[in-house]
Amino acid sequence: MYKIVKKTELTTNIYLMEVEAKRVAKSCEPGQFVIVRMDSEGERIPLTICDYDRQKGTITIVFQTVGAGTMLMAQLKEGECFHDFVGPLGCPSEFVKEDIESLKSKKILFVAGGVGAAPVYPQVKWLHERGIAADVIVGSKTKDLLILEREMEAVAGNLYITTDDGSYGRSGMVTQTIKDLVAEGRQYDVCVAIGPMIMMKFVCLLTKDLNIPTVVSLNPIMVDGTGMCGACRVTVDGKVKFACVDGPEFDGHAVNFDEAMRRQTMYKTKEGRDALKAAEGDTHHGGCGHCE
């Protein structure tokens, strides 16, 4: 069993949990993910690793309640346990293997959207610990949904916050901030964008124009997470790749985002139905429009 040693509600419907998982904490690197199950009947839910403490043997995860599974997960309390917690899965970020000196000469821009700030954080932190200051853009719909601002500030070179509604920081989408920074004369050798699929798509369209190589981290539907099921297949540069073993990070300019977004909706009806059912309990009378 994997004990939750800390739980915080970062903002409405976004939770942070620090979980005991010694083997994962010992071996994980930035860019990798875990799969959790909250009880013996639960779904296998993939989540990116937000932070890790090798001494304490803990992993920090951040998740937003989107479906029935994550809603139940949000009800777990400190001291309670996950039934299953497996990882690290996927490949570490490419820069982890890069020569530190050549890495130091690069100007890196991270672009995080929404909960995407969570997987971006350990990457920026890893670089910070090696004396590399990367610029970070964090985008959020509105001020109240912004997460990990202070944590990010502590490890980023320059931190740019932008909100869609202008309620905090800059106003507009992350793509606007990228444009502004480039217009201000900033140059980047590489961009790492993590967030909703639609955000990554538009960041990639822009950075392709700007000639900035861009890495994205995909979060498609998965079952086992070890390469066995092929549910997470994505098309990259015309070839079929499995996000769980070949990724989750890919060359964003080569990813077929339209297909990836379409595939994400595969079980949406069922997921939405279950979420509504869970939320409404006994009062649920077909509000989802899909009940038989």
Add this chain to the structure above:
Amino acid sequence: MDVLNKVPVREQDAKERAANFKEVCLGYNMEEAMTEASRCINCKNAQCVKGCPVAINIPGFVEKVKEGDIEAAYHIISESSALPAVCGRVCPQETQCEGKCIRGIKGDPVSIGKLERFVADWASENGIKPQGAAGKKDKKVAVIGSGPAGLTCAGDLAKLGYDVTIFEALHEAGGVLVYGIPEFRLPKEAVVAKEIENVKALGVKIETNVVVGKAVTIDELMEEEGFSAVFIGSGAGLPKFMGIPGENSNGVFSANEYLTRSNLMKAFDENSNTPIMHGKKVAVVGGGNVAMDAARTALRLGAEVHIVYRRSEEELPARVEEVHHAKEEGIIFDLLTNPVEILADEKGWVTGMKCIKMELGEPDDSGRRRPVEVKNSEFVMELDTVIMSLGTSPNPLISSTTQGLETNRWKCIVADENNGKTTKEGVYAGGDAVTGAATVILAMGAGKAAAKGIDEYLSGK
């Protein structure tokens, strides 16, 4: 009794079972088992034993069944097999033990598989456990993967007194027995879970949720965690796809995904938290046992199901019994048919599959006649779901993270057939990770050979 004919085994009615997930075959009762056992003529030079990959003393246990001493029969089987209730159900006996049975020359062979199943089920119902080791050895062995190869290897080593830990990547032990083979062929609670309990009762520890190659490497297990030897039984690997247009459309699944959702995650049960596509018209592409399992699962979830296979019925790689059961249940076989494109609507959901008719030409490398396309014979099947069951390619997770472990040109781990020895000292391997996708019993045979190899290696140290 007619000695030429076997005692027929009771089965759930085809119409009824096509709508439920309960076991198809109901098995023998004591009377039927004893009658069937009495058909064995106890050959001096028993061919059946030679046909068994784990060399069970078949005449020995059948003799005990004949006498009605089922406990004794169980202990005879347990000397050679850790999973008799599983093997009695899923072994291809027709090409192994029963294929060699002298009775089969004229009439039906003895139903060895059904007898094995009866003995194992009886032992389970009566709380009989396999006998453990007499003494403990002070050496630790790690087994990677808790499928048939791993469980067999671990069980045999534990019986020899070794301190064995199995590392399983999924949240549940059993490998293909839990994620691959459906409930209606192999009940999970009543059969698989109990056989795993028996392996644990021998002293084997199972640590789930450990992906070897990611969470820990083989080198770390040996250098830091004190394991003197390692057995790799990590299984088949990554599902193959055809590479035809439209294959990433919504509604196209690998058989592995479809079966894992249904079997491991229990998605066939409407109370399950994991969803599965309830297709109305489903095509399963492929002709192996996995294709039959996927097809029969889709049928039970309410679909009209077609098996689409590019060769003819004769070349179907699936067991005859599985094909027979599938047909009985109403699966439609579209043979000599090959998909060329999957069609989808504007939102990307499958609407059909364009196929081409095939005919058999000259024999190919496999000795089977090569299917060739019939010109201008394309047609469209209307469908909402396509399940690709084309086999697997090896998972590079372990081979790519273990120094000195050689793989062949198909990326399978190279291991000696006789003792499981790999190119790395102290590391043994067997099962699908070595051979590519094969059967439960062949994996068990490899696990058994490796257990012997590991014992010889550690005894000589």
